[in-house]
Amino acid sequence: MSNSVEVHNVSKRYKLYKKNSERLLDLLIPHKEYGEAFYALQDVSFNVEKGSIVGLVGINGSGKSTLANVIAGVIPATGGHVVSNGNISLIAVNAGLDNKLTGRENVELKLLMLGFSKTEINAMEEEIIEFAELEKFIDQPVKTYSSGMKSRLGFSISVRVNPDILIIDEALSVGDKAFAEKSLSKMMEFKEQGKTMFFVSHSISQMRKFCEKILWLEFGVVKEYGPASEVLAHYEEFLEEFKNMSKKEKKKYRQNALDRQSKIGAKS
Numbered sequence: 001m002s003n004s005v006e007v008h009n010v011s012k013r014y015k016l017y018k019k020n021s022e023r024l025l026d027l028l029i030p031h032k033e034y035g036e037a038f039y040a041l042q043d044v045s046f047n048v049e050k051g052s053i054v055g056l057v058g059i060n061g062s063g064k065s066t067l068a069n070v071i072a073g074v075i076p077a078t079g080g081h082v083v084s085n086g087n088i089s090l091i092a093v094n095a096g097l098d099n100k101l102t103g104r105e106n107v108e109l110k111l112l113m114l115g116f117s118k119t120e121i122n123a124m125e126e127e128i129i130e131f132a133e134l135e136k137f138i139d140q141p142v143k144t145y146s147s148g149m150k151s152r153l154g155f156s157i158s159v160r161v162n163p164d165i166l167i168i169d170e171a172l173s174v175g176d177k178a179f180a181e182k183s184l185s186k187m188m189e190f191k192e193q194g195k196t197m198f199f200v201s202h203s204i205s206q207m208r209k210f211c212e213k214i215l216w217l218e219f220g221v222v223k224e225y226g227p228a229s230e231v232l233a234h235y236e237e238f239l240e241e242f243k244n245m246s247k248k249e250k251k252k253y254r255q256n257a258l259d260r261q262s263k264i265g266a267k268s
């Protein structure tokens with residue numbers, strides 16, 4: 001099925017080093033283990049049908065961005081695999097923008113890298129700049145942009161490129177309300193065209209309005225995956241409980257997850 005996404009037992013293992021020398025030794029001496037394993041994702045599996053919009057939720061550090069990056073192919077999984085058939089575009093604040101280059105140079109570079117010709121780029125460029133509302137600033141280096149301006153630029157490039165699968169990671173939460181509205185209506189257009197979308201946001205009301213399904217991640221594992229209204233209701237209950245925990249209870253809760261996420265000896 002085209003535009004569908006299947007995530008099969010995906011894990012992402014990082015190494016945490018106490019010192020830089022450990023990192024070097026780990027590289028140089030392959031038969032010995034240095035540093036501590038940390039699983040940002042553990043055995044994550046779910047399927048997304050073509051044309052559906054899936055929200056990724058979870059408290060800070062749950063692995064939402066890591067999963068978005070693995071699905072987009074920006075970072076490799078260390079275990080499992082993702083099957084997808086369409087072109088995927090990831091929009092995240094700052095994703096893929098070179099801070100030293102101007103906004104215009106970033107637009108041109110990104111489009112060149114995606115294989116567009118100079119004539120096509122010329123035709124697309126002005127539209128991108130206009131949608132991003134960056135006319136006045138487009139020839140300034142991106143390092144001078146606010147996070148909202150960067151996300152507007154990233155969003156505008158990605159939607160103009162017209163991907164089959166779109167992943168939006170927090171990009172709407174840093175822009176202003178008017179741009180968020182405009183972006184949401186663009187996303188509705190994409191939905192009508194049967195595109196598959198992933199949406200990472202801390203805004204439950206945006207999720208409720210927009211997503212059909214929700215994947216709730218909790219410190220690297222899938223806590224629940226299902227219809228948006230059901231999962232969001234459970235997630236909100238959890239947030240309320242979590243908020244009411246004492247400092248000590250929260251610490252214990254996090255520690256239990258950390259013990260699971262750093263289990264040594266797992267292969268993937």
Ligand SMILES: Nc1ncnc2c1ncn2[C@@H]1O[C@H](COP(=O)(O)OP(=O)(O)OP(=O)(O)O)[C@@H](O)[C@H]1O
Pocket residue numbers: 014015038039040058059060061062063064065066067
């Ligand atoms: N390069 C890395 N090396 C080591 N650990 C990392 C790396 N990138 C992410 N992590 C860890 O992986 C975990 C998941 O991070 P991630 O950014 O995916 O979470 P998130 O749910 O998107 O968080 P937030 O809501 O705060 O944006 C965190 O504990 C983070 O510290």
